[in-house]
Structures are given as structure tokens and as C-alpha cells.
Amino acid sequence: MRVLLVGDIVGKPGRNAFTKVAAQMKSEGRVxxxxxxxxxxxxGRGPTPEMANALIGAGADVVTLGDHAWDAKEMVAGIDLEERIIRPANFPKGSPGKGFVRVDTPEGPLTVVQLVGRVFMQPSYDCPFQTVDRMLKGMLSSDxxxxxDFHGEASSExxxxxxxxxxxxxxxxxxxxHCQTSDETVFDNGTAYIxxxxxxxxxxxxxGREVEPVLAKFLTGVPHKFEVAKGKPTLEGALVDVDMKTGKAEAIERIRIEV
Incomplete structure (x- = not known):
């Protein structure tokens, strides 16, 4: 099975790029x-449930969130209405939504898990390493x-x-x-990584933000409003080929598509 992984979608330009590319790649049988x-x-902030559902309608099988999950107050209640919208599994106990989802495919179930890092992030998050370890030894032991999706600031983490x-x-x-790295690889034991x-x-x-206000903030230290930039969008991500019977990755390819 070939899986398309799409990097952080930013604003309307990102949504438009995703809609165009995802629909085309699926209709052509490329993913x-x-x-x-x-x-x-x-x-540039967390989506409403309607916006996340629109991404599913445009071709996403699963939409992951991150540290901006609750930017839109509607998402606090709305995330539970669609199981294919997930937030980090190591959010504090009591957070709405869930951190993983199993999706049935013609080749068998595919599970998506999201975690959020703690280095340079919120200290209230549970340990992502211990969280996923418990999941793999427990509820996901047969998957x-x-x-x-590891949503984090530090490359080392x-x-x-x-x-x-x-x-x-x-x-x-x-x-x-938001900065694509060039270290895509399949590790020795069969896990694709980037x-x-x-x-x-x-x-x-x-x-994803307009250049001038960001430069002004760095140059003067004075707060500026950072609007989503206009202009030609690009979809960045990766393609992963996986053997659904073993769960082992066979290949990973980094992609960048100008729309």
C-alpha cells in the first residue's frame, strides 16, 4: 500500500493545494x-471541525492536529464527532478526542497515532515515549x-x-x-522515518506567514500581526510504501509539489 503523508497545511492556500493534489493523486491511483x-x-491556526471535515472530504483518510488543536473552541466538542480527526495521544488526561484511529482499507486495517513532543513545548504533556510504549504493548499490540505523526519542535526528540x-x-x-528535512530513510528494522x-x-x-511582518518583528522586537502569505502554494510531504501483512515499510520518498 502507498501512503501519502502531508506536511502541516497552512491557511487557505494550503487547503487549496491539498484539495487539488490529493484529489488528483487518488483519482489517478497514485496513492x-x-x-x-x-x-x-x-x-495558520487550529481548524474548526467543519474545516477538518472538509480536508477529509477532499481526500484525507485521517487528519492529525497538534499543539494548536483547541485554537477553535468548536473543536473542543466537535472533535468527538469524527473519529478520523485525532489529537496527540499524550495530551493531559481528560482532553476530548483521542490519539489514534484504526481505518479499514481493502488491504486491512491501518492505524494512525499522533504524539506531541515536550522539548520546547508545553510541559503539561505526558511523556510521548512512555505513552506510545504503553499503547503498543496494550491496545495496539495486535496492529x-x-x-x-510526532508533532515536535526539537529534531533530536x-x-x-x-x-x-x-x-x-x-x-x-x-x-x-514546517521545514522539510532530507533525512528520509527506512531503518534497519523496517520503520520509515523523516x-x-x-x-x-x-x-x-x-x-507560511507574510515575510515583512516577520522581519519587522525580528528587527524591532515590536509585535506584528502575522497573516498567512499569499501566492503560489506548495504541497510537501512523503510517500511510504508499506507491506500491510507485516507492517514493514518498503520505501519512503520525500515529495514537493508546486500547485
Whole structure:
């Protein structure tokens, strides 16, 4: 099975790029399953349930969120209405929604898990390593094809997670920093890995935002409003080929598509 992993979707340009590319790749049979990170889909902030559902309607089989999951107050209640919208599994106890989902496919079930890092992030998050370890030894012990979105700031933390889960899951892919890395690989024990998928959004920008206000903030220290940039968007991510019977990854390919 070929799985498309889509880096952080930013604002309307990112949503438009995803809609165009996802629909085309699915209709042409180039991908079988799509996992998209939608945590910046609403003008660079967390999406409403309607917006996340629109990404599913556009071709995403699972939409992952991240540290901006609750930016839209409607998502607090709305996340439970669609099981294919997930938030990090190591959010504090009592958080709405859930951190993983199993989706039936013609080749068997595919499980998507999301975690959030703690380095340079909120200290209230539970340990992502211990959280996923418990899941793999418990509720996911019989699952074969498992894809893990590790939403984190520090490259070292994401790399450590990839090594920690090598041979235990099909793929570990980083999101959050919006900068695509070139370290895609399949580890020795069969886990595909990339530190960051990149960003799906306006190419001429600073992490999806207009350049001038960001520069002004760095130069003067004075707060500025960071609007989502306009212009030509790019979809960044990766393609992973997985053996659904064994859960082992066979290949990973980094992609960048200008729309």
C-alpha cells in the first residue's frame, strides 16, 4: 500500500493545494491512503471541525492536529464527532478526542497515532515515549500497519522517537516545524522515518506567514500581526510504501509539489 503523508497545511492556500493534489493523486491511483496534518489549516491556526471535515472530504483518510488543536473552541466538542480527526495521544488526561484511529482499507486495517513532543513545548504533556510504549504493548499490540505523526519542535526528540519505534511501527514522521528535512530513510528494522514532512502552504513566506511582518518583528522586537502569505502554494510531504501483512515499510520518498 502507498501512503501519502502531508506536511502541516497552512491557511487557505494550503487547503487549496491539498484539495487539488490529493484529489488528483487518488483519482489517478497514485496513492491508496492519505494522512494530513491540519493543525494550521485555519489562517495558520487550529481548524474548526467543519474545516477538518472538509480536508477529509477532499481526500484525507485521517487528519492529525497538534499543539494548536483547541485554537477553535468548536473543536473542543466537535472533535468527538469524527473519529478520523485525532489529537496527540499524550495530551493531559481528560482532553476530548483521542490519539489514534484504526481505518479499514481493502488491504486491512491501518492505524494512525499522533504524539506531541515536550522539548520546547508545553510541559503539561505526558511523556510521548512512555505513552506510545504503553499503547503498543496494550491496545495496539495486535496492529500491524501503524503510522506515527510526532508533532515536535526539537529534531533530536523526533529522531530519538524514530529510533525508539524502529521495528515496532511502519513509519514515524515529524510535523510542526514546517521545514522539510532530507533525512528520509527506512531503518534497519523496517520503520520509515523523516524528521519533518515540511509545509503545505504558500511557498514565498516565513513558515507560511507574510515575510515583512516577520522581519519587522525580528528587527524591532515590536509585535506584528502575522497573516498567512499569499501566492503560489506548495504541497510537501512523503510517500511510504508499506507491506500491510507485516507492517514493514518498503520505501519512503520525500515529495514537493508546486500547485
Amino acid at each position: 491508496d491512503f492519505i494522512i494530513a496534518n491540519g493543525e494550521n489549516a485555519a489562517a 500491524k500497519a501503524i503510522f506515527v 523526533r529522531m530519538a522517537m524514530g529510533r525508539f519505534l524502529d521495528g515496532r511501527v511502519s513509519a514515524v514522521f515529524g510535523t510542526h516545524t 524528521t519533518d514532512l515540511g509545509m503545505t502552504g504558500p511557498k514565498d513566506s516565513v513558515l
